[in-house]
Amino acid sequence: MLSERQEKILKLIITEYIKLAKPVGSNLICKELKCSSATVRNEMASLEELGLLEKTHTSSGRIPSEKGYRYYVDHLMKPKELNGEDMLKLQIIFNNQQLELADYLSESLKLIADMTSYTSIVLGGTSHDNKLKEISVVPIDAENLIIIVVTDKGHVENKKVYLKNVSLEEIKKTVNLINDLIVGTPIDEVSSKLEFEIKPIIGRYVKEHEMVYNTFYQVFKDFSSKNVNVVGKNNILKQPEFNNIEKIQNIFGKLENQKEIIDNITEENNDIKIYIGKENNLDDEVTVIKTKYHSKGEEGTIAIVGPKRMDYDRVVTLLEYIKENIEK
Amino acid sequence: MLSERQEKILKLIITEYIKLAKPVGSNLICKELKCSSATVRNEMASLEELGLLEKTHTSSGRIPSEKGYRYYVDHLMKPKELNGEDMLKLQIIFNNQQLELADYLSESLKLIADMTSYTSIVLGGTSHDNKLKEISVVPIDAENLIIIVVTDKGHVENKKVYLKNVSLEEIKKTVNLINDLIVGTPIDEVSSKLEFEIKPIIGRYVKEHEMVYNTFYQVFKDFSSKNVNVVGKNNILKQPEFNNIEKIQNIFGKLENQKEIIDNITEENNDIKIYIGKENNLDDEVTVIKTKYHSKGEEGTIAIVGPKRMDYDRVVTLLEYIKENIEK
DNA sequence: ATTAGCACTTGAGAAATATTAGTGCTAACT
DNA sequence: AGTTAGCACTAATATTTCTCAAGTGCTAAT
Numbered sequence: 001m002l003s004e005r006q007e008k009i010l011k012l013i014i015t016e017y018i019k020l021a022k023p024v025g026s027n028l029i030c031k032e033l034k035c036s037s038a039t040v041r042n043e044m045a046s047l048e049e050l051g052l053l054e055k056t057h058t059s060s061g062r063i064p065s066e067k068g069y070r071y072y073v074d075h076l077m078k079p080k081e082l083n084g085e086d087m088l089k090l091q092i093i094f095n096n097q098q099l100e101l102a103d104y105l106s107e108s109l110k111l112i113a114d115m116t117s118y119t120s121i122v123l124g125g126t127s128h129d130n131k132l133k134e135i136s137v138v139p140i141d142a143e144n145l146i147i148i149v150v151t152d153k154g155h156v157e158n159k160k161v162y163l164k165n166v167s168l169e170e171i172k173k174t175v176n177l178i179n180d181l182i183v184g185t186p187i188d189e190v191s192s193k194l195e196f197e198i199k200p201i202i203g204r205y206v207k208e209h210e211m212v213y214n215t216f217y218q219v220f221k222d223f224s225s226k227n228v229n230v231v232g233k234n235n236i237l238k239q240p241e242f243n244n245i246e247k248i249q250n251i252f253g254k255l256e257n258q259k260e261i262i263d264n265i266t267e268e269n270n271d272i273k274i275y276i277g278k279e280n281n282l283d284d285e286v287t288v289i290k291t292k293y294h295s296k297g298e299e300g301t302i303a304i305v306g307p308k309r310m311d312y313d314r315v316v317t318l319l320e321y322i323k324e325n326i327e328k
Numbered sequence: 329m330l331s332e333r334q335e336k337i338l339k340l341i342i343t344e345y346i347k348l349a350k351p352v353g354s355n356l357i358c359k360e361l362k363c364s365s366a367t368v369r370n371e372m373a374s375l376e377e378l379g380l381l382e383k384t385h386t387s388s389g390r391i392p393s394e395k396g397y398r399y400y401v402d403h404l405m406k407p408k409e410l411n412g413e414d415m416l417k418l419q420i421i422f423n424n425q426q427l428e429l430a431d432y433l434s435e436s437l438k439l440i441a442d443m444t445s446y447t448s449i450v451l452g453g454t455s456h457d458n459k460l461k462e463i464s465v466v467p468i469d470a471e472n473l474i475i476i477v478v479t480d481k482g483h484v485e486n487k488k489v490y491l492k493n494v495s496l497e498e499i500k501k502t503v504n505l506i507n508d509l510i511v512g513t514p515i516d517e518v519s520s521k522l523e524f525e526i527k528p529i530i531g532r533y534v535k536e537h538e539m540v541y542n543t544f545y546q547v548f549k550d551f552s553s554k555n556v557n558v559v560g561k562n563n564i565l566k567q568p569e570f571n572n573i574e575k576i577q578n579i580f581g582k583l584e585n586q587k588e589i590i591d592n593i594t595e596e597n598n599d600i601k602i603y604i605g606k607e608n609n610l611d612d613e614v615t616v617i618k619t620k621y622h623s624k625g626e627e628g629t630i631a632i633v634g635p636k637r638m639d640y641d642r643v644v645t646l647l648e649y650i651k652e653n654i655e656k
Numbered sequence: 657a658t659t660a661g662c663a664c665t666t667g668a669g670a671a672a673t674a675t676t677a678g679t680g681c682t683a684a685c686t
Numbered sequence: 687a688g689t690t691a692g693c694a695c696t697a698a699t700a701t702t703t704c705t706c707a708a709g710t711g712c713t714a715a716t
Contacts, residue, residue: 025678036690041679059679059696098546101486138462138478144428146484150466154474156486160428218426234584237577246577249565256562296472353709364659369710387665387710 002050002071004038008033009043010052011076011185014064015290018309021240023061066277066308069287073274073312080313086115089316094325101295101326106229108322109302113232117239119255121265121290124227129299130155130187137175139168147219151187153298155227163211170206174216177202190220220321227300228258239283239309251283255305267292267301272319277308290317293326330378330399336361337371338380339404342392346637349568351389394605394636397615401602401640408641410649414443418646422653429623429654434557436650437630441560444643445567446634447583449593449618452555455625458483458515465503475547479515481626483555487547491539498534501542505530518548554585555628569613569635579611583633595620595629600647605636612614617643623655 012032013024026040033040044062047053052068055061064072072306082090093099102124109120130151139145140160148158163171181197182190193323194217203209220237233255242251254260264281267273267290280288287310290303300324304315330338341352341362341481354368358465361368373391375381383389392400410418421435423425430452437448467473468488476486491499509525510518522545531537545603563581566572570579582588592609595601595618608616615638618631630650 023678027678038680039688042689045680055679057678057697059677060698061678081711098542100490133468134466136464136465136466136476138484140461140478140480140482143331144482146478146482148464148476148478148484148486150468150474150476154468154472154488156466156474156476156488158476158484158486160430160482160484162426162428210632214426229569234577234580235572237580245571245576248573249562252562252565263709269538346673351709355709365709366661366711367657370658373711383710385666387708388667389709 002047005033005035006043006047007076009040009288010047010064010068010071013044013053013062014068014072014076017063018311021137021309023056023063025061029062048305064309066279067277069308069312070279073276077316080317082317083314086314086318087321088114090321090325101298102227105293105300105302105322106231108325109229110231112304112315112318112322113235116304116306116311116318117232117235118310119230119235119305121231121261121301121303121305122227122229123231123262123266123301123303124155124298129153132182132183132185132187132234134183135175135178137171141170145171147216149219149223157223159222161219162216163208163215166206166208166212170208170212172200173205174198174212177205178216187220187223191217194220195250228261230255230261239307241309247285251285254282265290265301265303267303272293272316272323274312274316287312289319291319291323293323295326330375333363334371334375335404337368338375338392339394339400341372341381341390342396342400342404345391346639349637351384351391353389353548356389359430380447383534392637394607397604397636397640398607398616401604404642405641408645410645414642414646415649418649418653419444428556429626430554432654433621433628433630433650434559437557438559439472440632440643440646440650441563444632444634444646445560445563446632446638446643447558447560447563447629448634449589449629450555450557451590451594451629451631452483452557452626457459457481460513460515460518462511463503463506465499467499471497475544477547485551487550489543489547491536491543494534494536494540496501498536498540501533502526502530502540505533506544515548517550518551519545522548529602556589558583567635569637575613582610593618593629593631595631598622600651602640602644615640617647619647619651621651623654 009029012029022168026037026044029040030037044053048062051065052071053062054065061288089111093104093111099152102272105122109122130153133150133152136148136176137145138148143164144160144162146158146160148156150156161291177198182193185193202213208210233252235246236251242248260291267289270292272289275288277284277287280286282288285307286305287308288303288305290301292299292301302319304319336620337357340357344352344356347437354365354372358365372381376390379393380399381390381395384391393445395653417439418436421432421439433450437450441448458481461478461480462475465473466476471492472488473517474486474488476484477483510521527541530541535542561580562605564579572577593616598620600617600619603616605612605615608614610616610633613635614633615636616633619627620629621628629645632647
């Protein structure tokens with residue numbers, strides 16, 4: 001167990017390091033506390049022994065270890081009020097009654113990325129929650145048409161396709177077939193249903209049935225819940241810990257890879273969760289703060305990615321505020 | 329006018345510099361030509377006087393100036409055959425008969441970005457070429473619905489909207505009204521037509537007409553030809569000229585900004601055009617090679633962005649090949 | 657016109673040095 | 687027993703000096 005003074009020192013070191021990104025020495029601390037630098041040094045040594053602090057070299061000041069940050073977020077961080085300016089800006093977004101969930105999310109997270117200089121991510125619901133609601137077709141000209149797929153969660157995807165020697169009549173027939181037989185099926189089961197229920201009978205109605213079948217099959221195969229929205233990636237370049245090209249390549253590579261993001265960012269917990277360094281699967285250099293949101297049957301994840309030396313209090317408060325407003 | 333030997337030297341320096349990104353000295357050149365290094369040095373001095381070469385410091389080898397590159401692409405570069413491997417990979421894409429224009433473009437430019445380690449950009453046609461083809465509505469539940477807008481060029485946009493106290497009946501009425509009166513209108517004139525032709529009469533059919541009108545108005549207002557597709561941005565990090573964070577921030581900032589890209593990349597010329605350094609409005613550090621494409625009424629720009637020290641021959645040949653295949 | 661030869665310049669890298677911000681430890685102090 | 691002053695020590699950082707290699711420009715000879 002840490003003494004009160006130790007906690008004070010740990011907290012000071014972390015907040016100071018978050019501010020300036022430079023190792024913190026005993027002098028700075030002893031000005032805040034009413035005791036000598038030697039005392040502080042002794043305490044620092046024991047905090048280091050506990051694995052909460054680290055040195056960059058033998059005679060440097062201390063920086064927080066991942067365990068130190070963990071202790072901070074678990075025990076030391078006190079829930080802060082949202083700062084007035086942040087609140088005001090967010091209010092403007094949420095006061096707009098016109099917007100849809102997706103807009104609230106993307107707008108507010110864009111704002112957060114700007115305000116904090118971190119990167120924010122919105123993940124939409126996963127496709128297996130979506131059921132086929134309706135499919136429709138808009139002909140463009142004799143040989144081109146657009147197939148539009150809508151799910152019950154309001155996810156829409158469209159694809160322009162090229163079909164030669166197929167009459168509009170036949171396509172409408174196919175669409176009706178699908179709308180009659182497959183609507184209500186979870187999106188990721190549509191492919192198989194298409195194969196077993198449509199393929200065998202489509203020949204009755206359509207001449208070039210193989211081509212038409214393949215086209216529709218392709219449309220659903222491409223369907224994905226690609227609601228991955230990464231905002232403020234470039235903010236990473238502002239963080240002093242990302243001062244070499246290799247690290248930048250590394251994190252940018254990951255943030256560019258949709259699959260990687262979906263796999264590693266999706267959060268199933270409804271609280272605000274904090275994953276520091278190795279605790280997250282994205283990148284040891286960063287902290288990910290995230291939460292699952294629900295809103296009228298839709299759900300997904302919102303996340304903020306920043307350096308481990310992140311302004312934890314502020315980000316948590318911001319995310320809480322957004323989650324709350326989204327879910328109301 | 330440059331002598332034959334001067335041209336040879338200039339060309340050697342440029343190709344060598346493109347390969348290795350290091351200043352080229354007279355020794356290397358005189359091994360290729362049958363003359364002494366002193367002679368080469370004299371020639372280099374005059375090429376420098378003409379502004380075609382530069383030194384990084386008094387006793388360094390030479391690097392090409394922007395004027396030097398310009399001379400190279402205007403006079404020295406000879407149209408190359410597409411290298412077998414490149415061709416093969418592209419063939420695989422274009423041989424696939426199933427794909428749509430947008431797919432050919434994005435697939436082939438993704439491939440080019442990979443092969444060259446440059447960044448490629450596809451711009452779709454601008455919205456004023458698109459005319460409204462059809463608008464349709466899919467209800468999700470009692471209060472949510474999706475409005476889908478399709479243009480004659482096959483551009484589709486959708487928006488989920490929230491409408492309280494409005495019956496499906498009334499919405500269908502509105503949609504029919506729009507489909508009857510406004511279809512065929514260029515997208516960027518829809519807003520005003522909506523105001524003058526729909527707004528005055530919508531009250532006859534719809535109770536909450538103001539709200540409904542505003543919703544549809546918003547849908548069209550958000551409609552944009554946001555066909556900006558930037559692939560391989562991270563390749564920039566591989567280029568030795570982008571070895572400091574500031575330069576990276578600069579170019580990444582520009583490539584993230586859709587408006588900036590649309591304004592500075594859109595090309596009206598049907599030939600392959602090359603903009604070296606200050607010649608392009610994007611960034612002095614890069615060269616942009618681009619061309620306008622046409623395909624069945626659709627048009628847009630494809631562009632490759634790389635360091636000024638770019639493999640001009642290869643990129644030009646690749647772009648030519650793609651343009652040709654797209655337009656056939 | 658070309659070239660050999662040489663003095664000269666610069667950047668890059670290595671080694672030597674000084675400076676500084678911090679430490680840990682000991683012994684004295686309250 | 688906890689706190690503190692004092693001091694020797696350490697490692698990073700910055701500064702200087704030195705050496706080396708790559709390449710130039712110029713002059714004089716071919």
